[in-house]
Amino acid sequence: MIQYLKPILVKCPRCGFSSSDLNIFECPRCGEPLLIINNTEVKVSSIAKVRSLKPYLTKYVSLGEGLTPIIKLGSDFLKLENLNPTGSFKDRGASLAISHVVSMSKYGIVIEDSSGNAGISVAAYASYSGIKARIYVPSDIPRGKYLLLRALGADVILAGTRNDAHKAAISDKDGLYIGHVINPYFIEGMKDIALEAVKQLGTVPSYVVTPVASGTLILGLWKGFKELRELGVLEKVPRLIAVQACGYSTLKDKVETIEVKCTEKSRLADALRLTIVPRINQIVNAIKETEGLCLIIGDDELLNSLRTLWRAGITAEPSSAVTYAAMRYLRECSLVKNGDIVLGIITGSGLKYVDRLELIV
Numbered sequence: 001m002i003q004y005l006k007p008i009l010v011k012c013p014r015c016g017f018s019s020s021d022l023n024i025f026e027c028p029r030c031g032e033p034l035l036i037i038n039n040t041e042v043k044v045s046s047i048a049k050v051r052s053l054k055p056y057l058t059k060y061v062s063l064g065e066g067l068t069p070i071i072k073l074g075s076d077f078l079k080l081e082n083l084n085p086t087g088s089f090k091d092r093g094a095s096l097a098i099s100h101v102v103s104m105s106k107y108g109i110v111i112e113d114s115s116g117n118a119g120i121s122v123a124a125y126a127s128y129s130g131i132k133a134r135i136y137v138p139s140d141i142p143r144g145k146y147l148l149l150r151a152l153g154a155d156v157i158l159a160g161t162r163n164d165a166h167k168a169a170i171s172d173k174d175g176l177y178i179g180h181v182i183n184p185y186f187i188e189g190m191k192d193i194a195l196e197a198v199k200q201l202g203t204v205p206s207y208v209v210t211p212v213a214s215g216t217l218i219l220g221l222w223k224g225f226k227e228l229r230e231l232g233v234l235e236k237v238p239r240l241i242a243v244q245a246c247g248y249s250t251l252k253d254k255v256e257t258i259e260v261k262c263t264e265k266s267r268l269a270d271a272l273r274l275t276i277v278p279r280i281n282q283i284v285n286a287i288k289e290t291e292g293l294c295l296i297i298g299d300d301e302l303l304n305s306l307r308t309l310w311r312a313g314i315t316a317e318p319s320s321a322v323t324y325a326a327m328r329y330l331r332e333c334s335l336v337k338n339g340d341i342v343l344g345i346i347t348g349s350g351l352k353y354v355d356r357l358e359l360i361v
C-alpha cells in the first residue's frame with residue numbers, strides 16, 4: 001500500500017537544475033518554477049493499493065478536501081471540484097502548500113495573489129493552522145469573494161489588475177510567498193484528482209477537459225497520471241484538453257488551438273484572466289505530450305453552458321462553465337468519438353456569485 005510518495009528532488013524542467021532542498025520554488029539558474037520529483041520506483045500491484053500521490057511531509061493540514069464525486073451529464077462525466085471545503089479545486093493545493101509551511105514551522109505569515117478562489121483557499125487553510133494570510137487581489141474582485149477572504153481572517157490588499165496583484169505579492173517580503181503559480185506543492189496537491197478519477201470511473205478517461213489559467217490543475221493532472229503510469233498501475237494517460245477564455249488565451253499558437261465563438265474579451269471568466277503564466281512552457285509540454293489541444297471559449301457559449309449546468313442542478317461558477325462548453329464542442333464536432341470517455345473538471349462553485357445569476361435566470 002502506498003500512503004504517500006517519497007519526494008527526492010526539486011527539478012527545473014527547463015535547464016535541468018536539481019536540488020535535494022525541497023523548500024526551493026524557483027530555479028536559481030533560470031527562474032523557471034520547479035517541480036518535485038517523487039520516488040515512483042515502488043512495487044505496487046494495482047491502483048487500489050495507491051492511497052495518495054501526495055509527497056510525504058511531517059505534518060498535514062486538512063479541512064476535508066478531495067474525494068469529490070463524479071457525476072454523469074449526457075454522455076460525459078463531470079468531477080465536482082466545486083464541492084471542496086471553500087468551493088474550489090484550489091483547496092487541494094492550499095492544503096498541501098500550507099502543510100508544507102507548517103512542516104517547516106518557521107513562518108507565521110503567508111503571502112498569495114489571487115483572483116479569488118486560491119486566496120480564499122489559502123486564507124481558510126492558513127487560519128485553520130494559526131497562520132496569517134495576506135492576499136493581493138485585483139481591484140475588481142467580485143464583492144462576494146472579497147468578503148469571503150475578509151471573513152476567513154485574511155488581510156486583503158486591492159492591487160489594480162490581476163497582473164498588478166501578482167507583482168505586488170512577489171515583492172512583499174514580510175512573510176513566505178506561497179503563490180500557487182510557482183509553488184510546486186500546489187501542483188502536488190492536485191494529483192489525487194487523477195488517482196480518484198481512475199478509481200471512480202473504473203478506467204482511464206480518454207480526455208480530461210479543464211480550464212487553464214496558472215496551470216496548477218492541468219499540470220497536477222498530467223503529473224498524477226504520469227506517476228500512476230510510472231508506478232505501473234496505468235498503461236496510458238488521457239489527452240489533456242485545456243480551455244481558456246476569449247481574450248485571455250496564453251496557449252493560442254503554442255499548441256493546437258480551436259476558437260469557439262470567440263469575438264470579444266471575456267467579461268465573465270474572472271478566474272481565467274491571468275496573463276503572466278510562469279509555467280507556460282510546462283503547460284505547453286503537458287498538452288503536446290498527451291496529444292491534447294486548447295479550446296478558447298467566447299462569453300456567449302460560456303453563458304449557454306452555465307445556464308445548462310445550473311438547470312441540471314450543478315452550481316458551477318462562470319469560469320467553470322468553459323469546461324462544459326468545450327465538452328459540448330468536442331462532441332458536436334465529432335472530435336470525440338462514441339465510446340470515448342470524457343471527464344470535465346468543474347473547478348469552482350457558483351454559490352460565491354449569487355449576484356451574477358441574473359445573467360442566467
Ligand SMILES: [Zn+2]
Nearest residue numbers: 012015027030
Ligand atoms: Zn532552470
